[in-house]
Amino acid sequence: xxxxxxxxxxxxxxxxxxxxxxxxxxxxxxxxxxxxxxxxxxxxxxxxxxxxxxxxxxxxxxxxxxxxxxxxxxxxxxxxxxxxxxxxxxxxxxxxxxxxxxxxxxxxxxxxxxxxxxxxxxxxxxxxxxxxxxxxxxxxxxxxxxxxxxxxxxxxxxxxxxxxxxxxxxxxxxxxxxxxxxxxxxxxxxxxxxxxxxxxxxxxxxxxxxxxxxxxxxxxxxxxxxxxxxxxxxxxxxxxxxxxxxxxxxxxxxxxxxxxxxxxxxxxxxxxxxxxxxxxxxxxxxxxxxxxxxxxxxxxxxxxxxxxxxxxxxxx
Numbered sequence: 001x002x003x004x005x006x007x008x009x010x011x012x013x014x015x016x017x018x019x020x021x022x023x024x025x026x027x028x029x030x031x032x033x034x035x036x037x038x039x040x041x042x043x044x045x046x047x048x049x050x051x052x053x054x055x056x057x058x059x060x061x062x063x064x065x066x067x068x069x070x071x072x073x074x075x076x077x078x079x080x081x082x083x084x085x086x087x088x089x090x091x092x093x094x095x096x097x098x099x100x101x102x103x104x105x106x107x108x109x110x111x112x113x114x115x116x117x118x119x120x121x122x123x124x125x126x127x128x129x130x131x132x133x134x135x136x137x138x139x140x141x142x143x144x145x146x147x148x149x150x151x152x153x154x155x156x157x158x159x160x161x162x163x164x165x166x167x168x169x170x171x172x173x174x175x176x177x178x179x180x181x182x183x184x185x186x187x188x189x190x191x192x193x194x195x196x197x198x199x200x201x202x203x204x205x206x207x208x209x210x211x212x213x214x215x216x217x218x219x220x221x222x223x224x225x226x227x228x229x230x231x232x233x234x235x236x237x238x239x240x241x242x243x244x245x246x247x248x249x250x251x252x253x254x255x256x257x258x259x260x261x262x263x264x265x266x267x268x269x270x271x272x273x274x275x276x277x278x279x280x281x282x283x284x285x286x287x288x289x290x291x292x293x294x295x296x297x298x299x300x301x302x303x304x305x306x307x308x309x310x311x312x313x314x315x316x
Contacts, residue, residue: 044246067220083165171198174201218256
């Protein structure tokens with residue numbers, strides 16, 4: 001068969017009946033779930049909307065956000081230090097880092113929270129001074145390890161152990177030759193870590209860190225066991241008084257879904273930012289696809305190269 005004859009042959013797309021069957025099943029199940037949510041009067045959606053923006057619930061949302069931010073800040077900062085210590089050639093420094101990670105990853109987070117909250121019962125004084133010598137500052141642990149303090153200590157120090165392993169994996173992903181080249185031109189270990197290693201390691205660190213942040217937001221419910229009034233504990237107090245358990249839990253779930261969705265979008269764009277300069281292509285953003293479909297932007301053809309994306313942004 002000649003080339004012109006082959007060109008005239010009709011092109012028949014491959015049929016995928018299984019995909020249509022799967023899509024139909026998913027749509028039916030989604031319709032059944034939607035009908036149940038709307039038609040079930042026992043869910044009391046009027047109560048859900050009433051308490052969704054209740055001042056007490058909003059106060060719980062603010063405490064949840066505050067706890068997440070502070071705990072993740074402690075976890076990221078201390079975890080990065082632990083990762084650098086773990087990679088240190090000094091056996092004492094690396095051994096301490098390994099021991100810390102082993103302990104905090106090996107004990108349940110709930111146990112750690114209860115431990116920090118009850119620590120003032122056995123620790124009667126905190127002091128700052130010379131080890132095994134005179135001290136200059138004394139304070140009562142009860143003034144520091146409050147419900148909020150215990151929650152921050154428990155969540156932040158536990159998160160540091162996981163962030164240490166994430167940061168260590170990111171640091172090890174950087175080519176050793178770049179570190180040797182930086183040291184060859186006279187850069188110190190700290191400067192090499194700050195200027196060369198960490199900017200490249202962020203490509204590996206950002207995705208699991210985003211997952212850890214979302215997990216941290218949801219793990220804040222555990223501090224309800226020590227009586228800190230975050231979102232879940234606030235909702236518990238309300239439905240203990242009104243007996244509207246399911247509607248209040250639905251209101252809390254809507255807030256958790258909203259906050260985790262914001263974090264997911266932020267993680268998505270942060271990953272794209274640190275992926276600039278990579279050779280492989282990046283998928284178009286939802287906004288780029290929407291602009292292309294509306295005809296107010298350039299057409300999207302498959303995947304956009306990270307280098308091309310960076311170039312376009314510089315031209316804009």
